[in-house]
Amino acid sequence: MGCGSSIKIKKTAKTIKAALIIQNWYRGYSARLRTREHYALTVFQTIEYADEQGQLQLSDFFSFMLENYACIKEKDPSIVNRLFGCALPEEKTKLDFIGMIEIPDSYTGPRLKFPLTVASLHILIEAFKKQQILHASYVLEVLFETKEALMQMPNFTRVRTYPTKEITVCGDLHGKLDDLLLIFSKNGLPSSSNPYVFNGDFVDRGKNSIEILMILFVSFLLYGDDLCLNRGNHEDFLMNMRYGFTREVLSKYKIHGEKILQFLEEVFAWLPIGTIIDEEILIVHGGISESTDLTLLNNIERNKLKSVLMPPVPIDKGYAADLKKQKGRPSPRGIRMTGSTSHYLTKYEWEQVTDILWSDPREKRGCYPNTCRGGGCYFGPDVTSKFLKKNHLKLLIRSHECKREGYEFSHEAKVITVFSASNYYEEGSNRGAYIKVGFHSTLQFFQYQVTKATCLRPLHQRVYTVESSAMKILKERMIARKTDLINIFQLQDHNKTGKISMSQWAFSMETVLRLNLPWRCLSPRLVITDQEGNVDYMSCFNDVHIQKPVKEVQSALIETLYRYRSDLQVIFNVIDSDHSGLISMEEFHAMWKLFSSHYNVHIDDSQVDELAKRMDLNKDGSIDFNEFFKAFYVVHKFDNSNKENTNTV
Template sequence: MGCSHSVHNETKKSEKAMKAAVLIQNWYRCYKARLELRRRQALNIFETIEYADEQDQMQLAKFFTFMLEHYVKNKSSADNLPKIFNPEPKRKSDQETIISLIEVPDTYYGPRLKFPLTFADVVLLIDAFKENQILHARYVLEVLVEAKKILQQMPNIIHISSTVSKELTICGDIHGKLDDLFLIFYKNGLPSGNNRYVFNGDFVDRGQNSMEVLMVLFSFLLVYPNDIYLNRGNHEDYLMNMRYGFTKEIMQKYKQHGAKILHLLEEVYTWLPIGTLIDKKVLVIHGGIADNTDLNMLEQMKRNRMRSVLMPPLVPAVFDPRHGHFSHELSPPAMLAMEQLTKNEWDQIITVFSASNYYEEGSNRGAYLKLSHDTTPRFFQYQSSQITQAKTLHERVNIVENAAFRILGERMISRKTNLIKAFQKYDPNDTGKISLSDWAKATEEVLELHLPWMSLCPRLVKTIEDGYVLYNMGFKDLPVVRAPQVAKAGMVETLVRYRSDLKIIFNVIDKDQSGLISMDEFRAMWKLFCSHYNIDIEESHVDQVAHSMDLNKDGSIDFNEFLTAFDVVHRATNKL
């Protein structure tokens, strides 16, 4: 009997333990599901705002066209344009001779490259970058010169065939994420004659190691020109680099020779092929698709004329006094073809994005795909985890979520006046409160982001009482703007809203990247900007702010300080 009783007790204990394990398992699954829901909501915010920023870029492109059409009325006044819009004829110079005059000091302990490069040289370069070494400017320029020679010989669309012995790996955006590039090579092997790669643009910007990514890819191109293929993305663009960080990275790392690198890089970009066609079945190309362009147009266009997707091509560009505008060799449909591709007979569209932790650490995985001789894709995912592996899942989601709400907060404060006006339309009696649904409708009317405002509301508004939002009490935990006292409220919001666009415009004016522009240049560009964007700000207010920035009163503006004066300051984020 004793043994039977003991067995019965053990069985009960086992049942309880099993029930407890099931409860814990169910709780953990629900916990992970809630965290995953929050992560996806944060990603939705990131992606929606990034898409809205792309539309802003189109507005900036229209602004540059507007400048070309309205800044000058005749050929004699065309000289008033910045040289970027009215470039002088380029004098032929021996770039290689100029580069050879750049001395590499004995104190430089990084890799010393010899040309033609070998596979061993590229391995040494990779090892140096893993140790955070910076390649000397002379070698950077030499790699760019040699890469340009190869790229100039390539067609717009590279046609390749797959074979049984040569598998092909296709990678998407890297965006300066050197760890991701190395992780791809670790998992998939280094490029070689039997391990071919297509890198589909956006090698640079956003990440901190864009130069290193570019040098590795170009170096492999020099060693295996028939086995590694580099397509141009919209970030292989010197104007985009001004906005998204690569220009700043180059000037910080290379200071004295930074301008030379930027100038040469601008030329190299224009010679990158537009796409890669595999077995006449699989087209690898950066950007979207459309129904009004075709592959033949892409193959025939002169790709080196397109210096930037944000500007009409300028060479050969002439001012036509009879019609009062500039004429260009590329037609508008051809310009559009640089950004979009026709659907034609393509049956399936696959998007590959290879930068993990893109928005914030832990935000997303990267991926690449492999094609064999039957062109059936196989997908591989990964995530660079040097930073994230020490954090819990809850901590990682908090980081991503807080970052998403920070950028959403910046969007809201840049339109604060319009938001308040929209709220007031739903409050005819001026009670200071509106319903949650009205708040969501008003917010969408102003921001046009198509986000689930009802669910986001608790994170954004100060108080919700009986289903109502007390909109007059301000926004909850949103950032504030640091601005000079002379700046008017409307101007502050405008500068925060357009500061990325303004940064590109004023960097264009600042030809030598010194960070200084004259007061006259400032006024002229600001007047055109306000005219194009239909912004109503008194010029006297602009002058007041500009003079307040000119601390040494030399008549020039340090535009970096000007932008810093309108920085968004974030309060400490609350942990959820």
């Protein structure tokens, strides 16, 4: 008996020891996966913010362009009106605005009756689940009614909870209709007993931005006192040109898309810029700065700010006077004029709005420029405490940043970030969340993740998918600066071995790309190293290259055009006011000269002219600009197969 017991004890001890070894191994394995996932999300977010920084810098170019390209003013003054926020002539009636748009009998999409009812909301939701498109006539009528209602709203909407009435706060949706429908499924549709605050960034990136807007606007028209819509930094026509919403509308509404976009500019400008719950909780899209003044923000004419990306800079006053005479239009933003002419925001007022739409919290004390995004500021815990105390508030709820769990506390839980678009960067990259605010500021947090599968994939599969996608966009960033990277690598490679140290490689990557990434940790997925840890720097480009549209064109030019492709597309979309997609050779040449001068791009004009001529396939003197950029491809070679994955620029 005793001997048998001893054997059992020994076996049990071995089993426990083995279990502990396996458990420790799994914990380490999971921790390494989580670390890789964290690095991948850091790559996504860093590149996203770098792109937004480029978008803000692009606005400076528009000012430069209008100052130096005088013929634009003569040829198409509407461009000046649009970029500098000049008001469009007011429509007298709904009929004047919408016009006579017939709905054919063949139309099988949802039909709305005005005034809207609760049934209208249900009809829309069910139709959008079936991927039906709402007719342009209904879209325009909803926009008209929404603008009329928004014009009666203050800059900050004030709402109250009650012992039996909670308010649901949602963050960024970014065109992800499935997330909105999941929120409604879990939390119920908006109603007088189920109020919501949607905290901006309804559009861009996702493919169903117009559907989200229609659902939110119809809900607002039904329950205006119980559904608050705050403006985000993406409710901005210049952002929409770059991040997809403009393309979405023009694709879905080929005939009336331009009119829809034109009026959406007005609607976005009329959106309130914040919500205050129970006089205790402030909800704004981005954040605050050390100079944020709620009294000033309460009194600005928010509708004068069509694009937050365009700072108020005075343009030629003679031209401003001419604009004033044309159909009674007021002068461009930034120029104050006497009499009955509308008041345009000052630079200080513009900065105040920019701060609350673009800023991010950080743990470092003080307030300093938001260098990652290029707009707004970083604000520390001391700034938050001072602001809340000054304005007799308890809490700041904001959105604007993707968080892995859908929400995050900062500044000793005085600032809460809520983000409602799950799978924002890639499937499995993050959860979405919403907050329920109860009586006396009691908060409940709800998380979710949209997935087509019946259950989530294993962690290692999710991490691999997210990481692969992150490395893909990072390599596209690298290939766009291939010539610059090779030059700096070769400067470090004194012995011409094709290899440099890891520290030299990391230094070179950061010097050229300026992304502030953990390059050493990312190196296993980007380069090949030898046993001594030296980097084969040309291996950076082993599995990715830009497909040249013309073999004779120099690589440096291709890389430059690829690098600035988004900026160039936005610029030409503004110039191409009729959206024909055609740009004359003269316009192309003039715009490129201005662009290269302002952006300090050193490419010989003759090379650009030669490329443009080669892209004028039918020799009609015009460039099909959409086809021009479709000619550029980034080709990725998968690690585990011989197949190639080609991305169109």
